[in-house]
Amino acid sequence: MTNVLRHAQATRIDIRAAEAAGEFMLTISDNGKGISEDETSGLQSLGLLGMRERAILIGGKIDIAGVEGKGTVITLTVPIGRAGGPSDPAND
Ligand SMILES: Nc1ncnc2c1ncn2[C@@H]1O[C@H](COP(=O)(O)OP(=O)(O)OP(=O)(O)O)[C@@H](O)[C@H]1O
Ligand SMILES: [Mg+2]
Numbered sequence: 001m002t003n004v005l006r007h008a009q010a011t012r013i014d015i016r017a018a019e020a021a022g023e024f025m026l027t028i029s030d031n032g033k034g035i036s037e038d039e040t041s042g043l044q045s046l047g048l049l050g051m052r053e054r055a056i057l058i059g060g061k062i063d064i065a066g067v068e069g070k071g072t073v074i075t076l077t078v079p080i081g082r083a084g085g086p087s088d089p090a091n092d
Contacts, residue, residue, distance in 0.1 A: 001028070003047060008032025008072060019080065024060075026076040035066030051076075 004010055010032030018025050039045060048064065051074075055062045060078030 004028070004030045004032065004072075007035075010071065022079060022081055024076075024078045024080045027073060029071060029073045031071040034068045034070055035064060035072045036068070037066075040064045040066065 001013070004013055008030045010030035012031045014027070014029045016025075016027045016029075018027075040048065048062075052062050055076055055078070058078055060076060063075040063077070064072070065075075066072040
């Protein structure tokens with residue numbers, strides 16, 4: 001959300017949370033200028049790196065997709081609810 005405010009020049013943000021097929025998905029979409037490939041993979045992108053690290057820590061992942069002039073979609077996917085799965089505290 002901070003990234004959208006700081007970088008995107010968006011007028012709209014959509015936040016969706018959904019559960020399907022044993023996965024929780026959180027999607028944050030904006031209608032701003034769109035993040036570029038260089039920006040998603042740049043080593044100076046510590047904010048995005050931190051998001052990826054935190055997703056991995058809970059067994060999930062982050063996907064980032066930008067389309068120039070259309071906006072950016074960030075998707076967090078985390079497996080849930082399966083006994084013995086990555087999110088089962090019994091594995092700790
Ligand atoms: N929603 C977005 N729309 C367009 N560009 C974005 C968006 N989010 C991030 N970016 C671009 O990706 C870059 C990397 O984002 P990242 O959050 O990693 O770094 P930052 O926001 O510049 O610095 P910080 O470390 O304070 O988060 C940004 O500098 C910006 O250029
Ligand atoms: Mg940032």
